[in-house]
Amino acid sequence: MTERRPIECVCVYCGSSVGSNSSYSVAARLLGGELVKRGISLVYGGGSVGLMGSLAEAVNSDGGSVLGIIPYSLEPEEISGKTPGQVVVTSGMHERKTQMAARADAFIALPGGLGTLEELFEIATWRQLGHHEKPIGILNVNGFFNPLLKFLDNTVAEGFVSAKTRANFIVDDDASELIEKLCVAYLNMQPNEL
Template sequence: MMDICVFCGARDGGRPDYMKAARAMGHAIARSGGRLVYGGGHVGMMGAVADATLELGGEVVGVMPHALIEAEIAHRGLTELVEVDSMHARKEKMAALSDGFVALPGGMGTFEEIFEQITWAQLGIHRKPCGFLNVAGYFDAATTLIDHAVAEGFVNAEYRAMLTFAETPEALLEAFDAYAPPRSKWSAEPVTP
């Protein structure tokens, strides 16, 4: 049972598959007995993953800066809505509340959020798994980019291997259960929890 942080779009995206995948991810988290931790919105894929988790009786914790709550995009039916002062505080709180991080299709914010967590894992700031729900090949280009960075000597293969790309939420959560963190980038030994 893991508390899973999901990063995803505040829009529906251009394919029905994206919203369907958001709902499937929410259902999988609820079925696993873990909590969903996410950005707290009621719109787009964010709203879909939260609603789907709640629909099956799962707990959902949203984390949102005051300014966005005041802009009335906060989901009002969550188990808990944590208000923070800034986007930086939001990411820090989401990371503290989570046992693993999943990116669903989304835009620049989604990319920034998941890659920050990948970097933190690489540096040994946390020992939590990071993965991508690769809906309709959405993250194929990210795989190509990361593999290119490995080939060009900018990313160690062991840090590429720590990333999970899966086509179903169940496969992603199963990989998270089996996750073994790599050694910290600046240490010969694995980091301690």
């Protein structure tokens, strides 16, 4: 039997804004520190602005591996800033998201706006459709995702989402605990799911 490798790379979806509460940036930096401490590399949407910038800079400044994947249209520094670490430029958003997903062993959503939510739901939909079995985490900073989680519970109650699919979202408000849960879920995946 092949020995399982631990999570090597996490894709993080998060806001290109810092939001209205400083705890969001603090949480992004703490998550970055946890990734470095565990030797897990970061793949993210590129750029150095907002929570994306806080996260990437935390990983990069602590000596961790950062890969920013950014579409050509968002690459100019006046839009996204200067990306820490390595950068891959794609032709468009779809290629960006495909590359991010392919390189990651697991996914984490931090607070963010429409783009963050769209990426989270797309990767969750891909899992529901059987395109991957990688764990999906939500770092629920200050209860930011509580309304969304309540909405997801309602989609189950109303018969639109299965309880099994709802259970694919692993939620915690602590970065270390969330990563630990994702690592356990990853190691419990079936060999053909890796």
